[in-house]
Amino acid sequence: MGAAVTRAIRNVNLENRAEREISKMKPSPAPRHPTTKSHLRDQMSSHPDIKKEVDRKDDRLLSLLKDVYVDSKDPVSSVQVEDAGTLQAPKEFRLPKGHHFDINIENIPKGKISTVEALTLLNNHKLYPDTWTAEKIAEEYHLGQKDVNSLLKYFVTFEVQVFPPGDKKAIQSK
Template identity: 45%
Template sequence: MPSVKMGSRVTRLIRNFNVENRAHQEISKAKPKAAPRHPSSSSFPQEDIPATSISEEIRQRNDPLLSMLKDVYVESKDPVSQGEAGPVVKKVEQETPRRALKYSLPGDTYGFFDVTDVPKGKLSLVEALTALNNHKRMPKTWTPEKLAQEYSLDPKDAKALTDFFFPFDVKIIPPKIEDTKQIKDS
């Protein structure tokens, strides 16, 4: 190990040798020249136009433009929905049908205590894990069609749920029982 420490010390010495002097040399070098401007930008010399003439031109009244602006007329109306011929009336959105939870966690666990029902076509986290576990343990009984019927799901969503999502699978590997040789103190 002493060679590693020695090597790092040598490299640190070489790296830090005369750092300040080298930095001053780099700073005092002549700066590179800027790239030449494109010819199209040089065709508009900025020095020829005084700033006062631009500000005067902005403040001048342009009668032809004003007359054209007066000819413009914008009329705006709210769109009328199909089937209505009067003023637009906001419709109250119908609530999606809801269903009671099949499974829930007891008590105040994970903040799910206040959820008592879910919209049809949706699952709570506990229900999703229960459905996936049932399908994994008994795939012939808990088919995607039965899951769709049980939880008011769309059949294609239930099929996708069983095809692409898997509950956690915990495998406990038992220790080896073989007699292993141990080193004994003598």
């Protein structure tokens, strides 16, 4: 949404702004240094034919330039060539594990898991680490061993701990 608004604001009155920019006076050449002016003046006075040669138009070169026709095409990128040449292998999918079919997930690509499955396997590993080892999780959910080890190492499920009150005067919950 933000890109559309930005594009709309950027393109407001675009043609008028472009026309105004094109119709501006072209910048004049930068002023020459005074020492350069004197050297140029000396050269022009000693060789007056140079000025004529600089200002003269060469008809032969102009006719050759009119005969030039440029037809350019963008080069084909290597990515497009590879995409066109290779057919994509069909992806392998699996059905979601567990009893959470009320979510609109029909199938999950192999090597990936849903959020509910991630929470389930993390909880299972926390409660039964001997049964739900990293190898079993990788096999059950069609994941890579390295990914499962990282998942078990860096992610934990939410855990609520209730500490008993320290002093006896604390209000007891009913």
